Amino acid sequence: MKICGLQKTTLLDFPGHVAATIFLDRCNFRCPFCHNSGLLDGEAETLFSQDEILDFFKKRKGILEGVCITGGEPTLAPELEPFIRKIRELGYLVKLDTNGYRPEILKNLVFSGLLDYVAMDIKAGRSNYSEAAGKEFFKIKYIEESVSFLMSGKVPYEFRTTAVKGIHDLKDFSDIGRWLAGNSPYYLQNFEDSEQVLCSGFQSFSKEELEEFLNVLRPFLPNALLRGTEG
């Protein structure tokens, strides 16, 4: 397992908790708007050993409450489960960020009592999913399985979509609303361009456009909110 980044403190990544975020390498998607493009293909530099990370968390006990594990796609890491166990033994809560394409790993971690919160990306409406995920031979059934599992309420969770001009339009949000219909927490966040984005040329939406998407979502997802567009 390659640990390629550590954000030592975050008040935003783990709802309700002061946390740190660990970045693991590799991903099974190639979302063209990915802003962690350096982490996707397994060539990122390992910045920390597991022991160094565990030492860090030993020293931060009482200051930090939670650990967010993100990527890349963390469910690809073969040592993920034992690593999470070690973090939990130190007394930390664990949040997993996932694209949801490996539902069996997600379920196993939840049924083993290893996760306190899951944030799953909803990349697009289902007919647009493979384009948004940048993945040929894409199987939506894996995403649907993870969605259904999370909606069954075995673990606190959220769904979230990064809205990208050039990828999404109203049809995506109409489908997402009908698909996820219910009381799930759902966050719509705007794309932000940067030099790390995998493919250039995408743009963010205006706040008015995001609110239009929200209006399409809310009849089905009354808890849908914009994230990160304050001001």
Ligand code: SF4
């Ligand atoms: S944005 Fe897409 S390609 Fe990038 S890490 Fe997330 S799932 Fe993988």
